[in-house]
Amino acid sequence: MKISSAESVIMEALWRKQPLTSEAIIAEVGEPNGWTEGTVKQLLSRLVKKKAVGATPDGRRYQYAPLVARGDYVAAESQGLLDRLFDGRLAPLVTQFSDAGKLSDQDIAELKALVERISK
């Protein structure tokens, strides 16, 4: 099932630290996003129903933990963007950032080192 934009905020919290109680999650993402307790609970429920998050009973409450790895999610999202906008190829994406002047010197240095390492 697809993870929506608001839901992904919850996922990020869980990927950062896991497991968490709903209380902890609310503390983590409620304020920064202007969400009430009810909103976060609903998002959590939907994620559990989607099997993106697991809920382990712990006394009267649950401990929540991601069931999908961040890496898998990130890979799917990235591949999706690449396919949709760049014909599945990586170089044009990098070109796009370069052309847009969005690459810092550090970015370029990192890329350079990275390509060095990969290409051997």
Next chain:
Amino acid sequence: MKISSAESVIMEALWRKQPLTSEAIIAEVGEPNGWTEGTVKQLLSRLVKKKAVGATPDGRRYQYAPLVARGDYVAAESQGLLDRLFDGRLAPLVTQFSDAGKLSDQDIAELKALVERISK
């Protein structure tokens, strides 16, 4: 306004060739996506309302053309992904594809050439 996923298919057609009549657009994207005439018309209407597409009267019909540049759209989408998933930095994104074994030799060669060019 935000361009939805289905709407972006129409946009891609218009970015490829412009202007187009609704008939041409339907011919272009209808079949491949399993959309009826009505569906494409509705998507077009919404894009016009969103000011993402312009409609110039041409006799009894319109000539449709994009009002947003593909480059702007691509830049925004790419930046969004980078910010959401890679802390705004490009190198980790490239690493992700590398780690996932999604880079062909050609990709690597292109990247290498690209980085060469950029870094000077």
Next chain:
DNA sequence: CTCCATCGATGACGTTTGTCAACGATGTGA
């Protein structure tokens, strides 16, 4: 044992999206 706080479940509601059909205006061929 009773009352209260808290948790998860559920209902609710407006908006967006995906999908399609019906309608009214209008140009055109017979």
Next chain:
DNA sequence: TCACATCGTTGACAAACGTCATCGATGGAG
């Protein structure tokens, strides 16, 4: 001129999404 084909507009409707409140169960404090 009249019937038909075609265009854009609009209505419709289910599903997903964003957002929030209410409710029933239950565990713990007094």
